[in-house]
Amino acid sequence: MNKGGSSVPVPVSDSSGRHIMTKKYVSAKCEYDNGFSTPELNDKLNLSGVGFEKITDALLPYTGLKSLNLQMNSLQSMQGLQHMEKLKTLFLNDNMLTKIEGLERLSFLDTLVLSNNHIKKIEGLSKLKFLTKLDMTKNSLSDYTSVCDLLNMESLKTLKLASNSIEEDEKILKLMGSLMVVLLELQDNPIVGLPDYRKRLIVANDNLGYLDDRPVDDKQRRAAEAFLSGGQAKEEAEYLRIQQEKKARELAESATRKQKIESAKAAQGKVDLDHLPKPMVLTNAPEQTLKWTGAMTQKLLYMAHKYNEDFVEIQTHFNKYLEEEEDKTGIILVKQTAIDLSLKYYEILQEKEDN
Secondary structure, eight states, X not given: OOTTOOOOOOOEXXXXXXXXXXXXXXXXXXXXXXXXXXXXXXXXXXXXXXXXXXXXXXXXXOTTOSEEXXXXXXXXXXXXXXXXXXXXXXXXXXXXXXXXXXXXXOTTOOEEEOOSSOOOOOOSOTXXXXXXXXXXXXXXXXXXXXXXXXXXXXXXXXXXXXXXXXXXXXXXXXXXXXXXXXXXXXXXXXXXGSTTHHHHHHHHOTTOOEETTEEOOHHHHHHHHHHHHHHHHHHHHHHHHXXXXXXHHHXXXXXHHHHHHHHXXXXXXXXXXXXXXXXXXXTTOHHHHHHXXXXXXXXXXXXXXXXXXXXXXXHHHHHHHHHHHHHHHTSOOOHHHHHHXXXXXHHXXXXXXXX
């Protein structure tokens, strides 16, 4: 039973035991999911896992839907959704679909999940200018003609084509490299067997941040570019250069931290640490706040130097202290509260110094 106390709706079956999508069942399912009895007022509908073989006119009144879940049924066609022009997410995975059809009018569709079906061709989606996510994992895509319509889908950012039968075809690889997607999944397809498959896709698409089961970072991109322009020797040289640059950055950061500590130590005598402005003085006084913050920072730097602690670590402890206090109060810390807590932490450090 749901929160409202209604029972789980039971679908009507025909003489062969097949479940039928009826208006009564859909309405009852809306009520069970705490939806509205007036069909057009509902913005989401979950009809997953019922065993429907066909979409019927029972869905015609549901013109306001933004999310429709029809996964894990036995649907053989997706016809019957043309009137849902406000739809943004559509789940049709784990059915028995063989063709993409009847979606041309869903102009606001953003996410389309069609995984685990028997679809042989990507088609009928080029008019969906807001479609950013397409999941075609575990279908029957194979040759160039089955995927070439992707060239007309410029809004795509996430494309999942894993576990199909996409051929080891240079033309298809070039197509995939031309798509400006951020996430691309092609694993468990013959195409991944092409020479330097991963490196070539990384270089071809500057937007790519995730390919198959691994992320793409700047280090990989630089190495791939070096390999494709000069082979393995140039790739190894690039990896060495990347390591040297990392070490240089670490040394520079260490020197900067040391310089801050030395500067704080030199300025220690110039700051009246025993007479920091109190919280009540800081109310509606930004210039006093700035002065207090500067003094507090110098104090923390000095403490870091005195006890050989990294200033970053002290800042981390300080932030953690604030977060813990925030969790206890259950509210977002405002500036005044943060200042009060900062003074408490200052007193803790001062006590440690005195001891």
